[in-house]
Amino acid sequence: MPTFPTLDDAPLDGRRVFVRVDLNVPIKDGVIRDDTRIRAALPTLRELQGRGCTLVLATHLGRPKGPPAAGDDSARLGPVAARLAELLGREVRYLATDGPGTAEQQAFVAAAPAGSVTLLENTRFDPRETKNDPELARVFAGYADAYVNDAFGSAHRAHASTEGVASLLPSAAGRLMERELSVLGTLLEAPERPFVVVLGGAKVSDKIAVIERLLEVADALIVGGAMAFTFIKAQGGTVGDSLVEDDRLELARALLAQAEARGVPLVLPADAVCAARIVPGLETSIHPSGAIPEGLMGLDAGPQAIADFRDALAGAATVLWNGPLGVFEVPPFDTGTVAIAEAIAASGAMSVVGGGDSVAALKKAGLAERVGHVSTGGGASLEFLEGKTLPGVAVLGHVPWH
Ligand code: ADP
Numbered sequence: 106m107p108t109f110p111t112l113d114d115a116p117l118d119g120r121r122v123f124v125r126v127d128l129n130v131p132i133k134d135g136v137i138r139d140d141t142r143i144r145a146a147l148p149t150l151r152e153l154q155g156r157g158c159t160l161v162l163a164t165h166l167g168r169p170k171g172p173p174a175a176g177d178d179s180a181r182l183g184p185v186a187a188r189l190a191e192l193l194g195r196e197v198r199y200l201a202t203d204g205p206g207t208a209e210q211q212a213f214v215a216a217a218p219a220g221s222v223t224l225l226e227n228t229r230f231d232p233r234e235t236k237n238d239p240e241l242a243r244v245f246a247g248y249a250d251a252y253v254n255d256a257f258g259s260a261h262r263a264h265a266s267t268e269g270v271a272s273l274l275p276s277a278a279g280r281l282m283e284r285e286l287s288v289l290g291t292l293l294e295a296p297e298r299p300f301v302v303v304l305g306g307a308k309v310s311d312k313i314a315v316i317e318r319l320l321e322v323a324d325a326l327i328v329g330g331a332m333a334f335t336f337i338k339a340q341g342g343t344v345g346d347s348l349v350e351d352d353r354l355e356l357a358r359a360l361l362a363q364a365e366a367r368g369v370p371l372v373l374p375a376d377a378v379c380a381a382r383i384v385p386g387l388e389t390s391i392h393p394s395g396a397i398p399e400g401l402m403g404l405d406a407g408p409q410a411i412a413d414f415r416d417a418l419a420g421a422a423t424v425l426w427n428g429p430l431g432v433f434e435v436p437p438f439d440t441g442t443v444a445i446a447e448a449i450a451a452s453g454a455m456s457v458v459g460g461g462d463s464v465a466a467l468k469k470a471g472l473a474e475r476v477g478h479v480s481t482g483g484g485a486s487l488e489f490l491e492g493k494t495l496p497g498v499a500v501l502g503h504v505p506w507h
Pocket residue numbers: 305306307308311329330331332348403404405427428429430431432433434459460461462463464483
């Protein structure tokens with residue numbers, strides 16, 4: 106488990122604190138579609154407010170490559186500031202600027218009264234952010250005398266607001282960051298057993314490193330989604346027009362051998378719901394996953410596969426799920442994903458769900474409240490589970506408190 110200072114270790118009372126949060130929420134036509142990430146930031150913000158801190162908050166929103174074009178407010182943080190103010194029940198100072206480090210922004214931060222909350226404009230309006238530019242990091246460090254990182258979802262990136270600034274100020278992890286690292290760290294180091302991992306999604310290549318690492322700790326591995334077809338073809342199956350990574354067949358064979366050598370059952374879907382195209386309402390048929398006719402694609406787990414997956418999950422004490430088991434965006438190909446989400450929610454296991462699309466599927470099924478931990482970081486949780494060091498975490502605690 107990485108070691109890092111938390112709010113318990115940090116003498117933050119009464120200080121000006123730069124808090125990196127992850128408020129990168131989906132916004133359409135100025136309306137926030139899902140405020141989960143804003144809510145997830147509240148415990149840390151409330152705690153720091155209660156400790157008399159003056160808060161300067163930073164987040165990115167979307168992927169702008171520089172300042173917004175005139176009249177384009179789509180990546181501005183106005184709606185986020187308004188929603189945060191509602192949830193916190195207090196004013197959130199916000200100024201629409203061309204970037205988080207502009208002269209205007211600096212003057213606005215300098216005028217922040219003690220105890221106030223200020224939200225900086227979108228960090229990605231400044232192209233120096235993603236380059237981890239030391240100059241921008243120094244501007245950020247000038248905004249406060251301590252740094253708290255609660256943006257787990259951005260911790261795998263070394264940017265000025267996640268890494269650079271933390272090398273200049275005394276720092277600590279926020280409560281969300283702390284919980285993410287502790288829950289995911291426990292999966293890798295001391296999971297309650299049996300520990301069953303469910304992996305799905307589009308590509309084996311995205312998840313090789315995580316499969317390798319999890320084979321070392323899991324008691325069983327369920328592999329579904331498009332990814333399964335690369336394994337099934339590697340075993341000699343016929344997969345029709347299903348999504349396959351032909352350049353990963355060798356690797357799939359090696360992973361199957363590795364699972365066998367470790368005695369970890371690797372459960373693949375016995376059958377698949379197939380169709381000629383990904384269109385709602387099109388005729389579907391069920392075939393063994395290793396005997397899919399030409400012209401058809403496996404788009405969801407079939408009934409036998411779902412039953413096998415349920416069996417493999419029965420009795421698990423810990424479950425990790427990452428990656429949908431079918432094209433859940435297009436019904437009826439969401440059946441397998443929803444069935445497994447329900448099985449996980451109904452199990453008594455400590456369940457952890459990570460991955461952007463998996464979390465979206467879980468919410469769509471209305472089950473997000475019923476699992477133990479929903480990770481707020483897609484890429485970050487995968488990198489952590491691969492065993493990689495997250496730069497936004499590694500840097501915490503480097504500058505001594507003074
Ligand atoms: P996550 O974001 O949870 O990590 P991924 O991004 O790895 O998940 O994969 C999600 C994508 O995988 C979804 O868009 C889904 O439609 C796709 N997918 C799952 N199963 C299949 C399949 N059998 N054929 C094609 N695409 C699939």
